[in-house]
Amino acid sequence: MRVGQLAAATGVDVETIRYYEREGLVPAPPRNASGYRAYDEAAVRRLTFIRHCRSLDVRLADVRQLLSLLDCPDRGCGTADAVVDAQIVRVRERIASLHALEATLVALRSRCASPTTSASCRILEELARPA
């Protein structure tokens, strides 16, 4: 299959596939007579794996580690556990900080219920103070 079909099969953009190839996340496939990339089912599986990871916001550096686990089935999977654990921690931290941010923004917004001139806007006034 060609790159466009691989893209359709996996939901990964064509340009992104070529980017992953440049980055070494997917191996460079053989080419047909016209120089087009020719992929097999293994490529579909590998790219699906990457896409799934990315949908979980796992960084490419971590995806790389997980892929190397896949490539060496004998190694222990402690790395996979660690990657997922670290990801959970990151996500929870981001949720917490976004909650705080939301509260701050709502408080800020409530300072200017009705539009006025910018000179007297309490939002701008507040933003002019240190955080």
Next chain:
Amino acid sequence: MRVGQLAAATGVDVETIRYYEREGLVPAPPRNASGYRAYDEAAVRRLTFIRHCRSLDVRLADVRQLLSLLDCPDRGCGTADAVVDAQIVRVRERIASLHALEATLVALRSRCASPTTSASCRILEELARPA
């Protein structure tokens, strides 16, 4: 005051201040005899404003809009309201999607309670499936 003192006064990194100047968020200050930037209190106020916005994760493009409101005190402050409202929406969306992500990750993690070999790791198995 020089750029280092401005940085200390506002908590904005020196390199970042120069970056903001290149981007036109802060005006280019006058220079002393040696070519060093010489800032005044207005620069402190402007940079403090920007820093406060950034601490609220407001994008520089939006910060730019808010700054232009500050520069024209006669204009209505509907723009400021809109920026904050949009920011609240963005933050809430991110929180929601992070919550979903967290749940997915926790479910994934629970599939591999005890480390095994990567060939039989249920986390890797799951990641190999489409999202």
Next chain:
DNA sequence: CTCAAACCCTGTAGGGGCTACGGAGTCAAG
């Protein structure tokens, strides 16, 4: 058979918001 649309190729530049050099000049304290 012809022609246009849709695909594919490579390489490079841009985005956001900094951050980190390298290689130089300046200034105050010891």
Next chain:
DNA sequence: CTTGACTCCGTAGCCCCTACAGGGTTTGAG
């Protein structure tokens, strides 16, 4: 007089794509 902290400028890197530009190829409709 020297050391160290500061400043200057310009450029490259970070992450993960995304979007060209300027070509060649395949496919299907007329």
